[in-house]
Amino acid sequence: MKQLVLVGYPLGHSLSPVMHNAALNEMGLDSSYRYDIQPTRAHELQTCVQSIREGSLEGANVTTPYKTDIMNYLEEVSEEATAVGSVNTLYRSEDRVAGCNTDVSGFLESLKEYGVSLKGRHATILGAGGAARAIGYALVNDEVAGLNVLNRSLARAEELVRNLNTQGTCDVHVGPTNTAEFDFNETDLLVNCTPIGMVGHSVTETPLGSKNLHSDMVVVDLVYNPRRTKLLQEAERVGCLIIDGIGMLVHQGAEALELWVGKKPPIEVMRSAVIQALGG
Ligand SMILES: NC(=O)c1ccc[n+]([C@@H]2O[C@H](COP(=O)([O-])OP(=O)(O)OC[C@H]3O[C@@H](n4cnc5c(N)ncnc54)[C@H](OP(=O)(O)O)[C@@H]3O)[C@@H](O)[C@H]2O)c1
Known part of the structure; x- marks a missing residue:
């Protein structure tokens, strides 16, 4: 099983797992990939990046308070993320760990x-x-x-x-x-x-x-x-x-998921999962 995670602290109740796992299910990838939250302390960020480099993690979203700090541990940061000054998505690019910003x-x-x-x-x-x-x-x-x-x-x-x-x-x-x-x-x-x-x-x-x-x-x-x-x-x-804000949440998530699995995710399935999790 390839593991995807949301990294931040504290994480509270995030909609990302429900949104991504619904998409993976619809794409027939739920037996290959799983998305979970991973509450992470600042001193664990480097280990998290190393886990992606080595393949024990397939990729990650990064949220508050690490969107800027995480850049210190990456070998590649997109031009856009550098200009914005924050990274919200980590993925493996050959044997390097790259970061980008899908919020834009x-x-x-x-x-x-x-x-x-x-x-x-x-x-x-x-x-x-x-x-x-x-x-x-x-x-x-x-x-x-x-x-x-x-x-x-x-x-x-x-x-x-x-x-x-x-x-x-x-x-x-x-x-x-x-x-x-x-x-x-x-x-x-x-x-x-x-x-x-x-x-x-x-x-x-x-x-x-x-x-x-x-x-x-x-x-x-x-x-x-x-x-x-x-x-x-x-x-x-x-x-x-x-x-x-749901449209932005769904589209930033879909772009990240496409980077990890290499296929276009089902936007409407992701949107429905979020709306349902919010109570309809
Ligand atoms: N829809 C999406 O996909 C999406 C994506 C990202 C973020 N968001 C949402 O956007 C919001 C901001 O997120 P963020 O990551 O930018 O947070 P952030 O980095 O903590 O920034 C929050 C901003 O709001 C201001 N603020 C906070 N509380 C305030 C108050 N009571 N009165 C006036 N100003 C206040 C802060 O002002 P100071 O500078 O004075 O502290 C700061 O400028 C959150 O609700 C988040 O959930 C949504």
Whole structure:
């Protein structure tokens, strides 16, 4: 049995095993591959990479808090993951262990499902953590006309903006730490990259007041549990096109699975497994 794992700490209740094992089952690969969580301490990261090199692990997803630290142990990191500064997928490439970041393409694929093109849009990102770095990279490389980054810690937003301004062709600006002080009239794509609204964190909260939303906005929430966050509920009421975080979760997972097994995974089976695990 070839073992695939999710590496992070703490891992809590992850949807990745249910999503990947459903796909492996559908592909007829469930007797060859198995995906499990592997809670891992920082000092065990090097051993984990060695296990992939030697073949006792077939591959891994990497999550919080190791998406950056893991890069120190890899022999090959994709250009995209280097630019984003984080790796979420490990795979064997000949006798080397390589890392890439499938969050970028996962996000772009999830927008494509709704026919949303980024070219010429004025985007605003809420948050400046790991997910925001991947989304920012995707946006500036997919030709948005302008990008603002709003985060409660100014220094972190400034660091992300500095980095994004070296990567794309549009101007990236830092916004105020308080969303109430920002004028969202020009924003036609809003992406919540904070955990605000997530089950177990702040399910009754939204990262910005509904008076900031307008019907020309596309509102994307990376939070996928609950599927319809308070932000998305309010955006829907205003008439915005809303996109939840499940599409990105599924597409980033599918790209990783394809790297490990060499076949296109069944996207809809993965999506159904996630939705069912979230309670339908
Ligand atoms: N759909 C998907 O496939 C997908 C993929 C990746 C992540 N996500 C989701 O995206 C969210 C962010 O993940 P991440 O990995 O970027 O986390 P992270 O690296 O910890 O970053 C979290 C960001 O949110 C901000 N934040 C956290 N709590 C806040 C609060 N109460 N008020 C205001 N700002 C707050 C943080 O601000 P500071 O800088 O001030 O701390 C930081 O900028 C999570 O909910 C995660 O589940 C979804």
